Amino acid sequence: xxxxxxxxxxxxxxxxxxxxxxxxxxxxxxxxxxxxxxxxxxxxxxxxxxxxxxxxxxxxxxxxxxxxxxxxxxxxxxxxxxxxxxxxxxxxxxxxxxxxxxxxxxxxxxxxxxxxxxxxxxxxxxxxxxxxxxxxxxxxxxxxxxxxxxxxxxxxxxxxxxxxxxxxxxxxxxxxxxxxxxxxxxxxxxxxxxxxxxxxxxxxxxxxxxxxxxxxxxxxxxxxxxxxxxxxxxxxxxxxxxxxxxxxxxxxxxxxxxxxxxxxxxxxxxxxxxxxxxxxxxxxxxxxxxxxxxxxxxxxxxxxxxxxxxxxxxxxxxxxxxxxxxxxxxxxxxxxxxxxxxxxxxxxxxxxxxxxxxxxxxxxxxxxxxxxxxxxxxxxxxxxxxxxxxxxxxxxxxxxxxxxxxxxxxxxxxxxxxxxxxxxxxxxxxxxxxxxxxxxxxxxxxxxxxxxxxxxxxxxxxxxxxxxxxxxxxxxxxxxxxxxxxxxxxxxxxxxxxxxxxxxxxxxxxxxxxxxxxxxxxxxxxxxxxxxxxxxxxxxxxxxxxxxxxxxxxxxxxxxxxxxxxxxxxxxxxxxxxxxxxxxxxxxxxxxxxxxxxxxxxxxxxxxxxxxxxxxxxxxxxxxxxxxxxxxxxxxxxxxxxxxxxxxxxxxxxxxxxxxxxxxxxxxxxxxxxxxxxxxxxxxxxxxxxxxxxxxxxxxxxxxxxxxxxxxxxxxxxxxx
DNA sequence: TAGGATAAGGTTTTT
DNA sequence: CCTTATCCTA
Numbered sequence: 232x233x234x235x236x237x238x239x240x241x242x243x244x245x246x247x248x249x250x251x252x253x254x255x256x257x258x259x260x261x262x263x264x265x266x267x268x269x270x271x272x273x274x275x276x277x278x279x280x281x282x283x284x285x286x287x288x289x290x291x292x293x294x295x296x297x298x299x300x301x302x303x304x305x306x307x308x309x310x311x312x313x314x315x316x317x318x319x320x321x322x323x324x325x326x327x328x329x330x331x332x333x334x335x336x337x338x339x340x341x342x343x344x345x346x347x348x349x350x351x352x353x354x355x356x357x358x359x360x361x362x363x364x365x366x367x368x369x370x371x372x373x374x375x376x377x378x379x380x381x382x383x384x385x386x387x388x389x390x391x392x393x394x395x396x397x398x399x400x401x402x403x404x405x406x407x408x409x410x411x412x413x414x415x416x417x418x419x420x421x422x423x424x425x426x427x428x429x430x431x432x433x434x435x436x437x438x439x440x441x442x443x444x445x446x447x448x449x450x451x452x453x454x455x456x457x458x459x460x461x462x463x464x465x466x467x468x469x470x471x472x473x474x475x476x477x478x479x480x481x482x483x484x485x486x487x488x489x490x491x492x493x494x495x496x497x498x499x500x501x502x503x504x505x506x507x508x509x510x511x512x513x514x515x516x517x518x519x520x521x522x523x524x525x526x527x528x529x530x531x532x533x534x535x536x537x538x539x540x541x542x543x544x545x546x547x548x549x550x551x552x553x554x555x556x557x558x559x560x561x562x563x564x565x566x567x568x569x570x571x572x573x574x575x576x577x578x579x580x581x582x583x584x585x586x587x588x589x590x591x592x593x594x595x596x597x598x599x600x601x602x603x604x605x606x607x608x609x610x611x612x613x614x615x616x617x618x619x620x621x622x623x624x625x626x627x628x629x630x631x632x633x634x635x636x637x638x639x640x641x642x643x644x645x646x647x648x649x650x651x652x653x654x655x656x657x658x659x660x661x662x663x664x665x666x667x668x669x670x671x672x673x674x675x676x677x678x679x680x681x682x683x684x685x686x687x688x689x690x691x692x693x694x695x696x697x698x699x700x701x702x703x704x705x706x707x708x709x710x711x712x713x714x715x716x717x718x719x720x721x722x723x724x725x726x727x728x729x730x731x732x733x734x735x736x737x738x739x740x741x742x743x744x745x746x747x748x749x750x751x752x753x754x755x756x757x758x759x760x761x762x763x764x765x766x767x768x769x770x771x772x773x774x775x776x777x778x779x780x781x782x783x784x785x786x787x788x789x790x791x792x793x794x795x796x797x798x799x800x801x802x803x804x805x806x807x808x809x810x811x812x813x814x815x816x817x818x819x820x821x822x823x824x825x826x827x828x829x830x831x832x833x834x835x836x837x838x839x840x841x842x843x844x845x846x847x848x849x850x851x852x853x854x855x856x857x858x859x860x861x862x863x864x865x866x867x868x869x870x871x872x873x874x875x876x877x878x879x880x881x882x883x884x885x886x887x888x889x890x891x892x893x894x895x896x897x898x899x900x901x902x903x904x905x906x907x908x909x910x911x912x913x914x915x916x917x918x919x920x921x922x923x924x925x926x927x928x929x930x931x932x933x934x935x936x937x938x939x940x941x942x943x944x945x946x947x948x949x950x951x952x
Numbered sequence: 953t954a955g956g957a958t959a960a961g962g963t964t965t966t967t
Numbered sequence: 968c969c970t971t972a973t974c975c976t977a
Contacts, residue, residue, distance in 0.1 A: 294967070295966095295967075296967085321967065322967075323967050324967090347967095348966085348967095370962095372962090421966090421967060422967095424967090425967095485965075486965080486966080486967090488964080488965065488966095489965080489966065489967080587964070587965075588963090588964050588965070589964080589965085590963075590964090590968085590969095593968090610965095610966085613966095644953095647953080647954065647955085649953065649954085650953090651953050651954085652953090653953090654953095683953090684953095687953095769967075770967090787964085787965060787966095788965080789964085789965045789966070790965090790966080808964095809964095811964055811965085812964095813964075814964085823965095827965080848968085849963090849968085850962085850963055850968060850969090851963090851968035851969080852968080
């Protein structure tokens, strides 16, 4: 292959990055839409075709499964050959591969199972109960969070001193119990995948040397999102003779809450010196106004490495800003706009609705259904996290390995078969005393139980054994098809009245289809079943089905990272929602919110529409909100402001309210709910409620800065704006 | 023990 | 508001 095939069509900075020589490491500061995936894939193609680097000498790390899949596909197109054996994957996926390959050296059972968040929660909760730790004082979720936070920093229970902090002290105690439990049962959570594989190489110099020598080129995508352990993981594989090539954008760091360290990108320059930094600032995605506004917004952050995107494709349309009365009005406007776009012959999947939190999707979903616009929601409950799917997989796991106690607990009495809490508790005790798995314990102690419980339990174990026998020679998808019927899961969910949408049986069938699509690598460290189960844990999205072509796409901004859409609707730009309430007090959290907003805006190619609602119903109640501060952080001249349909003044909210019955058409002289007022001392506020009339009226006002207060109208001297 | 009915709790983002 | 835990009855 000729060099020109690889660098043709790249701009100067891009091709300079691609053909960097091997004497130094590289940091590519790649702005949104500057073609970073292109640079990464072309870099690899350059190494393979021009420098004769074997594909097995390359390690390419991404953050999402989607990104690694895409990179693999693009590489195969570029190189015109399959690259199955190449190490391309997510940090978690690659760490998992390492641990499967060297399970013994990592002190792991070869059958180890991956715990997802839910499994982990359950275990932590049970351990706390067993050890009489009060859940009301130490919420399970917080303790779980604490444990993961430590692990993301590579910290083990023995590594820290709680001092006088009682919460830390108790959490550490649970952390210890949890570790023991996981070690005894061959369980690995997400964070553990990383820590454990890091420690594996740290404690085993032979292996470390092997991988250091093998991976001549280490390429990392989204470097700004690496956490402490991930950074060390890369650092460890670097021996000074090989090369790291990191691509990142400090302005798009949005996973600080998950332990990502934005500083890692600056640490890189000292830890991996000499390093060459190249900036990619030409944007090929968005029009001029979108970029100018995004640049202005992100300029409000301190401590940036500095970068300014530009385009030569012209200003394009102004950014629309819609001021909605409520979230329903907002959804109406957005869906209405999308309908117009579709009516112009543009496919629906070119439109995306992005939001800060998943809960916001509901209003949009309702309107999309009402107006008959096809849509697809990403996130929310992911396929492999659905209860019915996990149930089925647990049957599969138990059939594969009867010692899988997590699976045993989940399905021993599901669908219900007369095995109650009391019986299970006895099994657990017996297992603990004899240091066996639950299944083994159940076999040996069943005869000691009362007849009814004993029969039920023995019946369950016979069922599993019978299923094992019968499924032995079936292929994976047939096995799953068989087990969902035989176990009674399918019948159970078919008759489940709480499944309003009735989608659960369909999901079970979808699982069979997913198993059919699953292609198992022959040379894998795992057998087919284990491979499929691991995939289900690590790639929770699961819907491997063809990408939707005629659906409007709805997702959080977090999951939109790395994607682009011609028409983007960024909704819910309100204080306390975006930026979120828990972020606004802390400058570094607020900066991350701002980056998130920047990421959202820079997803748009042709047209960006922002919106906010004055009143929003969320988490069971209605609240008035102020427009997000982010809206005032870029020049107004980039905006085309659109007020709500029925006029711009708050008084008009009372009339023509066909969409929102929940806005009460109440008025009392100058008073009306939703009106903006000014108080001499408290400043500006919004009327939330009032009672009584005239001089004796009491008014509840939510002030911008002073909080919410009840005031006596006669004394408050409110000025109505 | 099962399964409905009622009460309580928790809400940002996810590999 | 929705999910989950707990209570209560058959």
